[in-house]
Amino acid sequence: MVVRGLLDAERDLAPLRAEYEVLLDAVARRLESDGVVSRAYGHLPFGSRYCALVQEMGGSLANELDICLPQKGVKAGTSVHCGPAAFGLLTNPRLLDVVEAVIGPEIYSNPTQHVRIKPPEQSLAADGVVVGEVARTVWHQDLATIMPEADDSRILTVWIPITEATRENGCMLVAPRSHRRGLVTHCPDPNSNYSRHAIPDRLVGDRRVALAMRPGDVLFLTMLTMHASLPNLSGDIRWSVDLRYQPIGQPTGRSWFPGFVARSRRDPERVLPDAAAWANLWREAKERLLAEPPATFQRWEDGDPDCA
Ligand SMILES: O=C(O)CCC(=O)C(=O)O
Numbered sequence: 391m392v393v394r395g396l397l398d399a400e401r402d403l404a405p406l407r408a409e410y411e412v413l414l415d416a417v418a419r420r421l422e423s424d425g426v427v428s429r430a431y432g433h434l435p436f437g438s439r440y441c442a443l444v445q446e447m448g449g450s451l452a453n454e455l456d457i458c459l460p461q462k463g464v465k466a467g468t469s470v471h472c473g474p475a476a477f478g479l480l481t482n483p484r485l486l487d488v489v490e491a492v493i494g495p496e497i498y499s500n501p502t503q504h505v506r507i508k509p510p511e512q513s514l515a516a517d518g519v520v521v522g523e524v525a526r527t528v529w530h531q532d533l534a535t536i537m538p539e540a541d542d543s544r545i546l547t548v549w550i551p552i553t554e555a556t557r558e559n560g561c562m563l564v565a566p567r568s569h570r571r572g573l574v575t576h577c578p579d580p581n582s583n584y585s586r587h588a589i590p591d592r593l594v595g596d597r598r599v600a601l602a603m604r605p606g607d608v609l610f611l612t613m614l615t616m617h618a619s620l621p622n623l624s625g626d627i628r629w630s631v632d633l634r635y636q637p638i639g640q641p642t643g644r645s646w647f648p649g650f651v652a653r654s655r656r657d658p659e660r661v662l663p664d665a666a667a668w669a670n671l672w673r674e675a676k677e678r679l680l681a682e683p684p685a686t687f688q689r690w691e692d693g694d695p696d697c698a
């Protein structure tokens with residue numbers, strides 16, 4: 391379901407853009423002083439600056455700018471961005487009103503969440519190896535990416551474009567009504583340097599819709615809706631935020647990451663008050679993960695006949 395114009399680009403999205411200007415500036419200056427890049431590109435606007443940094447690094451800035459920890463390899467220096475504007479978007483009342491209409495008024499923010507700033511495909515690593523969350527997204531169902539303990543949790547994915555999403559710069563693709571087919575096999579993706587899995591093309595079927603979206607539009611997906619994104623073939627970044635919500639008390643599928651109560655009519659005092667409290671939850675999670683990394687899991691065996 392796409393809700394057009396649910397958010398106001400100025401009121402609801404501009405604070406996040408401003409926060410990321412400051413964040414990117416700090417990251418760029420640190421990379422420069424660490425000698426990772428030759429300069430901080432402070433004269434460039436946000437999108438071009440991001441592209442210039444990624445291009446010079448021959449890598450990715452995804453982990454520096456994301457709002458959750460990476461799935462693997464958390465180190466002492468790994469950062470999570472927990473700024474007030476990001477928290478403001480996660481708890482945006484207009485967003486939560488729609489979430490409430492779908493899952494009810496007891497709303498938990500599931501920690502499976504990302505800020506994705508995708509540079510043009512051409513500035514990604516030349517060997518075609520996919521890095522992190524920044525390249526084309528392969529066909530998948532979100533349920534496949536979390537632990538089976540959350541199979542019955544009523545999790546709703548919320549996808550928010552920060553820049554306009556077009557066919558050229560890598561908008562989302564969805565397979566309408568695919569959630570009715572249940573969870574399907576996902577196979578290891580050979581073009582990935584991390585354990586990414588994709589739905590084989592023939593299981594996706596013929597009905598595929600490209601969703602061009604403008605800032606302010608919001609896409610809501612079930613955990614079983616098959617979706618992917620097109621590659622970013624434009625010359626600028628493609629920027630989106632994806633969040634997830636579920637009823638309070640159900641497993642999140644990523645128990646080692648911190649969720650929080652975003653809205654509760656029954657127990658309003660349990661609602662997380664501010665970004666500082668949110669940052670604290672992630673700080674504690676990081677300490678736990680440094681002491682003991684989570685068990686890895688895989689839903690499908692290597693060599694599944696569907697993957698042959
Ligand atoms: O933004 C993308 O390319 C992928 C997003 C996605 O898969 C999600 O929000 O679940």
Ligand SMILES: [Fe+2]
Pocket residue numbers: 530531532617
């Ligand atoms: Fe997804």
